[in-house]
Amino acid sequence: MSGTKTKATGAPETGSGETTERRLNMIEAINDALDIMLQRDDDVIVMGEDVGYFGGVFRCTAGLQQKHGRTRVFDTPISECGIIGVAVGMGAYGLRPVPEIQFADYIYPGLDQLISEAARLRYRSATEYIAPMTVRSPFGGGIFGGQTHSQSPEAIFTHVAGLKTVIPATPYDAKGLLISSIEDNDPVIFFEPKRIYNGPFSGYYDKPVKAWKTHPDSVVPEGYYKIPLGKARHVTEGDQLTVLTYGTMVHVAEAVCADKGVDAEILDLRTLVPLDIEAIEKSVEKTGRCMIVHEATRTSGFGAELSALVTERCFYHLEAPVERVTGFDTPYPHSLEWAYFPGPVRIGDAIDNLLKD
Amino acid sequence: MINQIYSNKGDKLKGRQLPIMYSSREHSFFTISGNLATQTPQAVGWAMASAIKGDSRIAATWVGEGSTAEGDFHSACTFASVYNAPVILNVINNQWAISSFSGFAGAERTTFANRAVGYGLAGLRIDGNDALAVYAATQWAAERARSNKGPTLIEHFTYRAEGHSTSDDPTAYRSAQEREEWPLGDPVNRLKKHLIALGEWSEEQHAKMDEECAQQVKAATKEAEKNGILGHGLHHPFRTMFQDVYEDLPWHLEEQAKQAKREREIKWPGEEPWS
Known part of the structure; x- marks a missing residue:
């Protein structure tokens, strides 16, 4: 780890003043957050395809139905439109539903209910009704999921007025951000990077997979804690360049910067809307160089928004054009996954471009 | 209800919805x-x-x-x-x-x-x-x-x-x-005939009710028009455009609200204040 100064999140406030050294992977951390919220708030319900009896295809809801009962945690028909639609009605009633969409790629049948209904309900009813739902969904590639189990559709949602979009990159954050999202009175799209459910991924697909237990942010305290929405996390502090990223790519960018010996300041954005613009401006003004990394397709991706914001707001601090590292504008390939994935070579090229003068 | 149809400053939905898309939580009526x-x-x-x-x-x-x-x-x-x-x-x-x-x-x-x-x-x-x-x-x-x-x-x-x-x-x-x-047939006419046949209602009562309803709507319409009609001013304050998108106003909407405020001062100088 030359050049980067890794900043551990450290012991969080739990309220009780005590922390427990307990290491969880992301799945366990998400399960823990759901369990705590089901316990704390009778209005929280968890539903989705296979989430009840079976506990979810990724096991994020394992054991919750057994513990909290079938009226609080239940299976649904295979109908994303129906899942989001009934969640809107439940929100209007006064519940706080946490629907799971099994894969982000399956969310499209629910888009009308999300965009025209959930996102607009507070506004169109002048606050009489709200849709305080948190839609959890595994997203992103790197698991040989092919075109229908690998997509990163976050920019579809960041484009919608009234929705918040949250993407955790560590077990510690996943728990705290999910609790904040569930308690938030606005509809939240909570995308879980499934490639890092079980361990941080460096992007070197041919190297052995690491487990979370060696990572500092796998320390997840017991009990309730929150991480505020709209606040980025400094993964590393550095002076040479700023990296704006989220989800799986946080870990890929970190590994590549370390390998290249770049003194990078990596910001894990955590929330795309609302965005932590202050942290971004401050960092880019310091480093003068900015690389944006996301797995999603390039054109009209969230990187385009980030690039525009950085250019508009930090132009006179920039010493090189902003670099965007993204997936290609193709459907997510199956057999060519590692040719598609924005891994070390693509990120390395962007770093070289940024630092060449 | 007529304020809502006019999307005027009396519309409790703040002029955000097409006519008749009422909302009334008080009456368990969903928008x-x-x-x-x-x-x-x-x-x-x-x-x-x-x-x-x-x-x-x-x-x-x-x-x-x-x-x-x-x-x-x-x-x-x-x-x-x-x-x-x-x-x-x-x-x-x-x-x-x-x-x-x-x-x-x-x-x-x-x-x-x-x-x-x-x-x-x-x-x-x-x-x-x-x-x-x-x-x-x-x-x-x-x-x-x-x-x-x-x-x-x-x-x-x-x-x-x-x-x-x-x-x-x-x-x-x-x-x-x-x-x-x-x-x-027309459902109101059919109910009227049925009630008359039962001896519970009469043409006179019906005509009177018709007239009363028409007057009530007319009066409400006139009253509502004092709050303005769509496209002719008297809407809710400009700042309401940015409210209720989220529970709290995020920075990007705050910035856009500033721009809207500036535009308002140029486009409609001297009109009612921003807030």
Whole structure:
């Protein structure tokens, strides 16, 4: 780890003043957050395809139905439109539903209910009704999921007025951000990077997979804690360049910067809307160089928004054009996954471009 | 209600919705969006929530026969069936969806009430122009829902005598005399005749009620017009454009609100203040 100064999140406030050294992977951390919220708030319900009896295809809801009962945690028909639609009605009633969409790629049948209904309900009813739902969904590639189990559709949602979009990159954050999202009175799209459910991924697909237990942010305290929405996390502090990223790519960018010996300041954005613009401006003004990394397709991706914001707001601090590292504008390939994935070579090229003068 | 139609400064929805998209939580009346059939799974969800909370309240929703073709309606029927939700799904079959006759929603093959069979729901098909039939069927379905016997789909067979909206001209797509030839009659007239035959009502009373209703609407309209009409000023303050998008105003909307404020001062100098 030359050049980067890794900043551990450290012991969080739990309220009780005590922390427990307990290491969880992301799945366990998400399960823990759901369990705590089901316990704390009778209005929280968890539903989705296979989430009840079976506990979810990724096991994020394992054991919750057994513990909290079938009226609080239940299976649904295979109908994303129906899942989001009934969640809107439940929100209007006064519940706080946490629907799971099994894969982000399956969310499209629910888009009308999300965009025209959930996102607009507070506004169109002048606050009489709200849709305080948190839609959890595994997203992103790197698991040989092919075109229908690998997509990163976050920019579809960041484009919608009234929705918040949250993407955790560590077990510690996943728990705290999910609790904040569930308690938030606005509809939240909570995308879980499934490639890092079980361990941080460096992007070197041919190297052995690491487990979370060696990572500092796998320390997840017991009990309730929150991480505020709209606040980025400094993964590393550095002076040479700023990296704006989220989800799986946080870990890929970190590994590549370390390998290249770049003194990078990596910001894990955590929330795309609302965005932590202050942290971004401050960092880019310091480093003068900015690389944006996301797995999603390039054109009209969230990187385009980030690039525009950085250019508009930090132009006179920039010493090189902003670099965007993204997936290609193709459907997510199956057999060519590692040719598609924005891994070390693509990120390395962007770093070289940024630092060449 | 008329303030809402005018989207004026008296509109409690802050001038954000098309006319008649009312909302009244106080009356348990949910605001529809104007998208089609999206309210149907929402009503089922509301009913599921009521059941989850052990509440005795039930939900009812209405959708046109044309919009039953939407996937949302299928989702609503499936969820209602699977969870035995205390909900009444009403299909208002008025035979016309703007210019498309009910056949475009499948009415030439089967009835809308018959859809219930495939979902295992109770299905009723009633004369939607018979007020007593509507009342009886709804009461039966409500009782079923309240006693946890399950959801009911009711097809109200009726006819859209007028155009779809004030900007629609039905003579462009259906015969001009179709309206006169519709055999089941005007529902208000039918109820009137029925009550007169029972000796409970008279032509005079009816005429008087008609007049009173017309006067009431006229008076309310006049009163509402003091709060302005759409496009002629007297709307809610400009800053309300940015409110309620989220519970709290995020920085990007705050910045955009500043721009809107600047534009307002240039476009409408001297008008009512920003806030």
